[in-house]
Amino acid sequence: MRGLTVLPSGRAGRGRLFVNLPDGRAVAWYDRRANRVSLLEADRREAVLAALGPYLGGEVAVGPPPVPTPAERLRLALPPDRDLAPNRPGEPMLGELVYGSPGTRARHRLRREIGARELMGAELDSLEALDWRVLHAVPLPGGGLIDHVLIGPAGVFCIATVPGRRQRVQAGDLLLTVGRAGPRPDVRRVRRAAARAAHALRAPVTPVVAVVEASAVEVAPTLRDVRVLQPATAAPYFTTATATLKPPDTEALFSLARDTRTWLP
Structure with a gap:
């Protein structure tokens, strides 16, 4: 899909890479540390992987987002x-x-x-x-x-x-x-x-x-x-x-x- 953009989160090279639609809505993210792509919309799998292609390395796990830990829930709720x-x-x-x-x-x-x-x-x-x-x-x-x-x-x-x-x-x-x-x-x-x-x-x-x-x-x-x-x-x-x-x-x-x-x- 055209129009997908890849934007970093956190300090350069260490945070996640988010894949966003033109309106800014995220459809997936790539966690470098876990080497995992979490898909929010399964039907965009191929487009997401194509957008993330230059950033991926080795065997990458792809699937729905994992259940957040208590620490992750705190982070997600942090303004x-x-x-x-x-x-x-x-x-x-x-x-x-x-x-x-x-x-x-x-x-x-x-x-x-x-x-x-x-x-x-x-x-x-x-x-x-x-x-x-x-x-x-x-x-x-x-x-x-x-x-x-x-x-x-x-x-x-x-x-x-x-x-x-x-x-x-x-x-x-x-x-x-x-x-x-x-x-x-x-x-x-x-x-x-x-x-x-x-x-x-x-x-x-x-x-x-x-x-x-x-x-x-x-x-x-x-x-x-x-x-x-x-x-x-x-x-x-x-x-x-x-x-x-x-x-x-x-x-x-x-x-x-x-x-x-x-x-x-």
Whole structure:
């Protein structure tokens, strides 16, 4: 059938592909992760498969939509303006950079902060192929923000990103220092943010400081409850950690976490 269009949902390359009629009504979708085409109208099977042809690979299951799980029902009922899943790393900073009027120094700082979050965000996004789920720029009451929330087999992680600026970074029990600049309260803040996340999600949450592009990272031996990682060490750490969550638990927590009402009741 002519007129069918294929449109992505979610972050590029990771969400579903929807097949729509010219009026915007969906007649099928392709789930990349499950390699399955779900048909809403069986008589359009051949037209749908022809439209999806360039995107399909291997043996693809085709049939009516599976019965949704409780987590999927929550997602389907979530209004788009309350869904955090499409957020980009550093989302509020991007808005400030584009629509605000920062001075030269502030603009340089924003770009550095955004770049660090984008680099770390890309590393975390790459874990989605291994049954992890990630959210960026999660809002907290009072204007606070969690840079990244990672949910997967090894549990839930609250991640704060720090630009290393190609200098030595020292992480202590409460503060973090980049080069010769004054100490930053990142360690204390991520610990507090993880406690808020644990309360909101009703699950244990591990605080993590991600240091991006540092020449060296030193961690005080007394700092044991907060993990300090770099992009190159993040994936090996998360993927080799002891599994504590089953896939249905991961999806249920992700469905809860992506709803702004979980964080801003």
